[in-house]
Amino acid sequence: MLLINSESESEIKIIEKIAKKKNVVVNIGIRLNPNTDANTLKQISTGKKENKFGVDEKTFLKLVSILRTSKNIKLKCLSVHIGSQITDHKPYEKMLKAVDKIINKAKFNFEYIDLGGGMGISYEKNQKKLNYKKYKSAIEKFLRRNNSKLIFEPGRSIIGNTAILISRVIYLKESSKKIFVILDAGMNDMMRPALYGAKHQILPAFKNKKKSKKSYEFVGPICETTDKFLSVSNFNKLKERDLIFISDVGAYGSSLSSNYNIRPKPSEILINKSKVTILKKRQKLEDII
Numbered sequence: 001m002l003l004i005n006s007e008s009e010s011e012i013k014i015i016e017k018i019a020k021k022k023n024v025v026v027n028i029g030i031r032l033n034p035n036t037d038a039n040t041l042k043q044i045s046t047g048k049k050e051n052k053f054g055v056d057e058k059t060f061l062k063l064v065s066i067l068r069t070s071k072n073i074k075l076k077c078l079s080v081h082i083g084s085q086i087t088d089h090k091p092y093e094k095m096l097k098a099v100d101k102i103i104n105k106a107k108f109n110f111e112y113i114d115l116g117g118g119m120g121i122s123y124e125k126n127q128k129k130l131n132y133k134k135y136k137s138a139i140e141k142f143l144r145r146n147n148s149k150l151i152f153e154p155g156r157s158i159i160g161n162t163a164i165l166i167s168r169v170i171y172l173k174e175s176s177k178k179i180f181v182i183l184d185a186g187m188n189d190m191m192r193p194a195l196y197g198a199k200h201q202i203l204p205a206f207k208n209k210k211k212s213k214k215s216y217e218f219v220g221p222i223c224e225t226t227d228k229f230l231s232v233s234n235f236n237k238l239k240e241r242d243l244i245f246i247s248d249v250g251a252y253g254s255s256l257s258s259n260y261n262i263r264p265k266p267s268e269i270l271i272n273k274s275k276v277t278i279l280k281k282r283q284k285l286e287d288i289i
């Protein structure tokens, strides 16, 4: 194990207590809350002072000073992670400036600087993309002043675009203004729209030339108003039992899924060229009750 990134003074005290009891030295990092707005959904923003993550500058400096003399804890890393689905390089520039400032104040040589993840992906056509070249040049500038090793924690940017959720239309229910498309997938299978208002493109599994005159509102079958995926106009005309897919569910799709409403989870299938592997079998009701 390289190190434990800690989030608070109390957590560090516990690590120290356990390390002392076991008579070992534990490498840790401290997560700084750099009070930087990530310009992303507020629900996945983690680097502003009102967010619970990390410690503020004052606490950070206090902890660095205390840990200089600790016998059982070796401070190795400063970590930051200001949020997820970041598509603008400017918050990263601000974050790096804040990190630079605090390193100067702390006068401490961190072996590692952990810059977290957060690199955004495209969920919709023409969506703004993170300018990696600009992020890279901000990092290079930072490295000219600091010779620490960098750690990244990319999540969504590696796997977000790699998966789809296939779902069957159970019912079509027409109202005066729209048609509700009731799917057999619900918010328990894919929680991002209900939890964050996130938008995932929905596409028909088989295209036809007819378009629906009324807009479709794709919803799940769960008794919650937030059990809703997306509203789309000009969608391919659908019939009950047709298949659709919800796009880009590779990150925070399966990992946020649950058995809410006693709903068994779907199976997960990996397709690698022509090789098909079942990663998780479809759950049965008996598996969860």
Ligand SMILES: Cc1ncc(COP(=O)(O)O)c(C=O)c1O
Pocket (backbone or CB within 6 Å): 081, 083, 084, 085, 116, 117, 118, 119, 153, 154, 155, 156, 157, 251
């Ligand atoms: C501390 C930390 N690092 C990295 C990540 C990964 O973020 P992303 O998937 O946006 O790259 C997360 C996500 O919650 C996180 O909490």
